[in-house]
Amino acid sequence: MFTEINAAIQASKTALDIIKSNKELLKYNELALAVSEVNAKLLSAQDFASYLLEKNKLLSERIADMEEKMANDEKFDREFSRYKLHSLESGMLVYMIKPEHEEIGEPHYACTACASDGKISFFQPVLNGTRLVCDFCKKNVDTGWKPGAHKTPK
Ligand SMILES: [Zn+2]
Secondary structure (H helix, E strand, O other): OHHHHHHHHHHHHHHHHHHHHOOOOOOHHHHHHHHHHHHHHHHHHHHHHHHHHHHHHHHHHHHHHHHHHHHHHHHHHHHHOOEEEEEOOOOOEEEEEOHHHOOOOOOOEEOHHHHHOOOOOEEEEEHHHOEEEEOOOOOEEEOOOOOOHHHOOO
16 A cells, blocks of 8 residues: 555656646646546555455454454353263263352253353253253253152252
């Protein structure tokens, strides 16, 4: 862009020089050519400035998207570190909250399918605790627990 602007400035100097050195008898053709050159170079600088503005806008948007994604990833990592992989009695794998993070009334199990998509979704017990169903993707797993056993987790 600076090259284009410098070229426009240079061309306008040339036009001025022609005007100054021909105060009395203007060489019309030379002057007209020099002025149209200035104009062309200014237009090209203007095009380039618009292109840079557009490019700057796109880059700013991409940076904002990436910052948002990074913040989401960090949030996921922080939450996910509270869970560990756990094998249910049925042999099915789920994520279970680590004992040190357990809170009364909070769901204990998180969905493995959703976790691989970068999302923590909870499993809710259904059919009297014989199955767990994901709140989000509806994946359901066999617990291998006796009916009602989920109410008094070991
Ligand atoms: Zn899920």
